[in-house]
Amino acid sequence: MSLAESFEIIQHRIRVTCERAGRAADSVTVLAVTKSQPPERVRAAADCGQVLFGENKVQEAKAKIPLCPGKLRWHFIGHLQSNKCRDAVELFEMIQSVDSLSLAQEINRRAEQAGKTMPVLLQVNVAGEASKFGYPPEKLLADLEAINQLRRIEIHGLMTVPPYVTDPEKARPHFRRLRDLKIQCEQKLGAPLPHLSMGMSGDFEVATEEGATLVRIGTALFGPRVPAKMRNPAE
Numbered sequence: 034m035s036l037a038e039s040f041e042i043i044q045h046r047i048r049v050t051c052e053r054a055g056r057a058a059d060s061v062t063v064l065a066v067t068k069s070q071p072p073e074r075v076r077a078a079a080d081c082g083q084v085l086f087g088e089n090k091v092q093e094a095k096a097k098i099p100l101c102p103g104k105l106r107w108h109f110i111g112h113l114q115s116n117k118c119r120d121a122v123e124l125f126e127m128i129q130s131v132d133s134l135s136l137a138q139e140i141n142r143r144a145e146q147a148g149k150t151m152p153v154l155l156q157v158n159v160a161g162e163a164s165k166f167g168y169p170p171e172k173l174l175a176d177l178e179a180i181n182q183l184r185r186i187e188i189h190g191l192m193t194v195p196p197y198v199t200d201p202e203k204a205r206p207h208f209r210r211l212r213d214l215k216i217q218c219e220q221k222l223g224a225p226l227p228h229l230s231m232g233m234s235g236d237f238e239v240a241t242e243e244g245a246t247l248v249r250i251g252t253a254l255f256g257p258r259v260p261a262k263m264r265n266p267a268e
């Protein structure tokens with residue numbers, strides 16, 4: 034299947050799901066996850082009209098983004114170490130994976146130095162998995178005010194990567210949990226949060242039914258990820 038066909042199919046499935054859920058089709062945006070994919074694939078996706086992309090490693094993004102068309106928008110979706118915040122603030126228009134106050138403070142400091150304001154999502158570990166990054170929900174509510182006071186950070190919503198399941202229905206309670214948590218955050222802040230980043234290749238329709246505004250899709254668009262040892266560094 035061509036990339037153009039994959040994009041058309043995903044967009045169609047989102048439109049149908051939105052219709053079923055009584056949502057506007059343009060209330061859900063596809064973020065194309067290009068980790069492991071070479072810049073040619075990003076350019077091919079851009080030729081299909083895709084503008085929003087996601088990477089999960091700062092080093093990989095730093096090498097790749099300059100080789101991609103200039104008007105594309107990039108979100109950071111991986112675990113961020115404090116020593117990579119400076120690059121992340123420079124490369125990305127949003128950091129979706131803020132999961133501690135200290136990380137938020139470091140992003141704030143780097144954004145200040147760069148003369149920028151950084152939009153972020155707060156990443157939540159909805160199922161409390163030991164192996165996953167993200168805020169435990171109670172800790173998120175405890176830190177929310179302090180993050181909100183950082184002058185160079187704008188909280189735009191929540192993000193989650195739920196436990197991997199083969200049946201997408203099993204992810205539904207986790208998506209609901211994130212949506213409920215967003216409502217709690219909005220009450221605490223006294224302001225609306227526009228984004229819920231949830232849903233990947235296997236479960237974006239369920240996530241859309243539960244209110245996702247950003248669905249992060251990799252393999253359903255680009256096919257299997259390319260193992261590092263098979264990538265051409267000259268690409």
Ligand SMILES: *Cc1c(COP(=O)(O)O)cnc(C)c1O
Pocket residue numbers: 066068089110111194233234235249250251252253
């Ligand atoms: C890789 C990745 C995705 C995309 O996963 P697919 O199953 O390939 O769609 C989404 N979100 C995050 C945080 C990822 O690391």
